[in-house]
Amino acid sequence: MTAVQQEIPAFTLPEVLADRATHYCPGCHHGIAHRLVAECLTELGLVEKTVSVSAIGCSVFIYNYLMVDTVEAPHGRAPAVATGVKRARPEAFVYTYQGDGDLASIGLSEILHAANRGERFSVIFVNNTVYGMTGGQMAPTTLIGQKTTTCPGGRCRDREGMPLKVTEIIANFDAVGYAARGSLDTVKNILQAKKMVRKAFESQIKGAGFGFVELLATCPTNWRMTPLKANARVAEEMIPYFPLGVYKDVVDAAGVC
Amino acid sequence: MSDRKTEKIFIKGNEAIAQGALAAGCRCYFGYPITPQNDIPEYLSKAMPDAGGEFIQAESEVAAANMLLGAAACGKRAFTSSSSPGVSLMQEAISYMAGSELPGVIVNMNRGGPGLGDIGPAQGDYFQSTKGGGHGDYRLLVLAPATCQEAFDMMIEAFDLAFKYRNPVMVHGDAILGQMKEPVQTWTPQNLDPNEAADWGLSGAIGRPSRLLKSLFLEDGALAGHNRKLQAKYKAMQVEARAECFETADADLVVVAFGSIGRIAKTAVRKLRSQGHKVGLVRPQTLYPYPSALLRELAAQGKRFLTIEHNCGQMVEDVQLAVRGLADSEFFGIMPGDLPTPDDFEQPILDSLRR
Amino acid sequence: MSRVMFLEDRCKGCLLCTLACPVKIIKQADRINQQGYKVVEVTGEDMASCTGCAFCALTCPDFAIKVWKSPKFKTSNDSKAEG
Numbered sequence: 211m212t213a214v215q216q217e218i219p220a221f222t223l224p225e226v227l228a229d230r231a232t233h234y235c236p237g238c239h240h241g242i243a244h245r246l247v248a249e250c251l252t253e254l255g256l257v258e259k260t261v262s263v264s265a266i267g268c269s270v271f272i273y274n275y276l277m278v279d280t281v282e283a284p285h286g287r288a289p290a291v292a293t294g295v296k297r298a299r300p301e302a303f304v305y306t307y308q309g310d311g312d313l314a315s316i317g318l319s320e321i322l323h324a325a326n327r328g329e330r331f332s333v334i335f336v337n338n339t340v341y342g343m344t345g346g347q348m349a350p351t352t353l354i355g356q357k358t359t360t361c362p363g364g365r366c367r368d369r370e371g372m373p374l375k376v377t378e379i380i381a382n383f384d385a386v387g388y389a390a391r392g393s394l395d396t397v398k399n400i401l402q403a404k405k406m407v408r409k410a411f412e413s414q415i416k417g418a419g420f421g422f423v424e425l426l427a428t429c430p431t432n433w434r435m436t437p438l439k440a441n442a443r444v445a446e447e448m449i450p451y452f453p454l455g456v457y458k459d460v461v462d463a464a465g466v467c
Numbered sequence: 468m469s470d471r472k473t474e475k476i477f478i479k480g481n482e483a484i485a486q487g488a489l490a491a492g493c494r495c496y497f498g499y500p501i502t503p504q505n506d507i508p509e510y511l512s513k514a515m516p517d518a519g520g521e522f523i524q525a526e527s528e529v530a531a532a533n534m535l536l537g538a539a540a541c542g543k544r545a546f547t548s549s550s551s552p553g554v555s556l557m558q559e560a561i562s563y564m565a566g567s568e569l570p571g572v573i574v575n576m577n578r579g580g581p582g583l584g585d586i587g588p589a590q591g592d593y594f595q596s597t598k599g600g601g602h603g604d605y606r607l608l609v610l611a612p613a614t615c616q617e618a619f620d621m622m623i624e625a626f627d628l629a630f631k632y633r634n635p636v637m638v639h640g641d642a643i644l645g646q647m648k649e650p651v652q653t654w655t656p657q658n659l660d661p662n663e664a665a666d667w668g669l670s671g672a673i674g675r676p677s678r679l680l681k682s683l684f685l686e687d688g689a690l691a692g693h694n695r696k697l698q699a700k701y702k703a704m705q706v707e708a709r710a711e712c713f714e715t716a717d718a719d720l721v722v723v724a725f726g727s728i729g730r731i732a733k734t735a736v737r738k739l740r741s742q743g744h745k746v747g748l749v750r751p752q753t754l755y756p757y758p759s760a761l762l763r764e765l766a767a768q769g770k771r772f773l774t775i776e777h778n779c780g781q782m783v784e785d786v787q788l789a790v791r792g793l794a795d796s797e798f799f800g801i802m803p804g805d806l807p808t809p810d811d812f813e814q815p816i817l818d819s820l821r822r
Numbered sequence: 823m824s825r826v827m828f829l830e831d832r833c834k835g836c837l838l839c840t841l842a843c844p845v846k847i848i849k850q851a852d853r854i855n856q857q858g859y860k861v862v863e864v865t866g867e868d869m870a871s872c873t874g875c876a877f878c879a880l881t882c883p884d885f886a887i888k889v890w891k892s893p894k895f896k897t898s899n900d901s902k903a904e905g
Contacts, residue, residue, distance in 0.1 A: 234883060
């Protein structure tokens with residue numbers, strides 16, 4: 211008697227994620243982050259309730275991949291737009307997905323105030339230490355010594371100040387329910403990052419406050435590196451300066467009042 | 468929907484704007500302090516939550532205008548208010564709302580400029596409102612109230628127009644209107660439709676395909692097509708042009724003035740009429756679309772024009788454009804920083820009449 | 823037997839999957855796809871070592887990898903069900 215071998219898919223993409231090629235560069239981590247968002251939305255039953263806010267950067271086209279109701283925000287303003295969305299439709303599940311130029315430079319006021327008010331939406335912050343879409347200019351999170359098109363000699367503390375550690379700042383706000391930093395450079399870190407994204411979403415669902423996840427990611431093209439070398443840079447250079455971890459978590463405690 | 472009773476109350480123009488918005492079913496307001504419109508956020512900081520709505524004093528006008536964008540994207544009636552320098556900050560969001568076809572309402576209580584200017588009235592933002600203070604080929608519907616009653620009424624109209632055309636609407640007042648107190652008859656529209664945005668607003672894609680509201684069009688031909696669509700819409704908006712005509716039928720000279728200046732000019736015209744002078748007034752109530760056809764008709768009757776504004780000459784260009792080939796318009800301006808009275812207009816009107 | 827399949831027209835040759843695979847069976851091929859990227863592959867012999875862990879798919883930013891896992895009971899025959 212022959213036992214029939216039955217194989218089962220060991221990996222399935224969530225339906226809300228468009229099954230198509232992305233426009234992102236080889237080795238860019240956006241695709242991984244998009245998939246984590248899609249998985250968490252699906253697992254938490256949020257897909258049909260979601261109104262998302264897209265930001266300006268390479269990920270402006272996220273709405274081609276995450277098929278949920280979406281409004282496009284001006285550069286940096288996604289947290290303000292999301293505030294308007296959530297106040298207008300409190301029953302919706304609302305998140306923004308922003309890069310480091312968008313969130314930490316032009317949008318710094320909007321993100322800090324939304325976090326401080328404890329707005330009930332979640333933020334995915336993809337930090338690759340550079341302005342990707344516009345060709346590799348210096349960002350607030352560019353590391354000291356890192357060369358970009360607008361600091362060709364390398365970022366210098368005296369001239370440009372130190373890179374911003376956004377998660378640490380956000381975690382200090384009273385009305386924040388969850389603030390964490392993960393990365394996408396290893397399978398272990400990806401799995402950990404997914405838990406963080408899920409928790410940031412749960413912060414909204416449970417009314418625990420503002421939910422925030424920073425994901426360290428690569429930009430091989432603008433770092434002038436191969437995808438593999440760029441991936442290595444995350445652990446070698448970025449994580450030492452931007453430590454991974456959960457910086458605030460009151461999601462399972464009583465809601466922040 | 469509001470269950471407020473109709474009543475006659477004695478309120479500032481700023482408050483009339485706030486109450487008009489509530490009467491129109493608006494339940495989202497995002498603002499920022501700036502003189503001379505602070506009564507609007509202050510009144511709504513209590514009245515909006517009392518009505519079950521959302522009030523936010525945002526961290527900046529930039530943020531307030533973007534919160535408006537978000538709420539409008541959900542198909543909800545929402546507005547923001549500011550004054551000239553703050554409205555400058557809002558231009559990016561306004562351009563985005565126009566490009567994304569979102570029905571946000573923005574109130575500008577015009578003060579003196581440019582820059583920090585002063586805190587008194589002016590009309591120096593006419594170009595900003597009508598020619599687009601933000602980037603790109605877009606137009607706002609612009610309403611110009613001259614009385615506190617009109618301020619109340621026009622807020623209701625603003626929301627109706629915004630949703631009718633899926634376009635941002637500007638209500639253009641000034642410091643005189645904002646700070647002046649007059650009797651206002653409040654009323655509640657009976658035709659409010661909670662589903663007015665059901666076929667495009669964002670609400671979560673339950674049982675339908677997901678929706679996308681954006682202004683970025685990179686594919687070949689896409690932006691061109693979008694711009695053509697917007698231009699067709701602006702053409703269709705022309706039917707909304709409206710103006711008050713006062714004693715124009717047999718006038719030799721027609722004064723053209725809007726907002727508070729229109730009201731002051733009306734007093735001057737009334738006085739000169741009582742002295743036997745054949746003058747009249749056209750007071751545009753929409754600054755966009757502009758009542759060009761009306762002016763052109765008057766020009767065809769051989770009338771002459773004097774545009775009076777509280778600026779260095781802005782609307783006069785639209786008057787000249789409207790009557791070109793048939794007539795011209797002279798201009799008399801009160802400088803931003805000066806406060807006009809009806810007496811200030813008498814001599815310029817007489818001078819124009821006699822020329 | 824567990825296996826993977828690469829959607830070669832989506833692969834961008836980033837090689838992140840080669841890093842993630844714990845049994846190191848993913849290799850860069852010589853083939854170039856329509857977009858001009860050198861794709862990856864697992865050769866026939868190496869496929870037998872696939873554990874179906876799906877680490878490669880987890881790492882792939884382009885949703886270009888499909889993975890099937892077989893349950894522990896295997897016959898010695900090699901018939902594969904269609905995926």
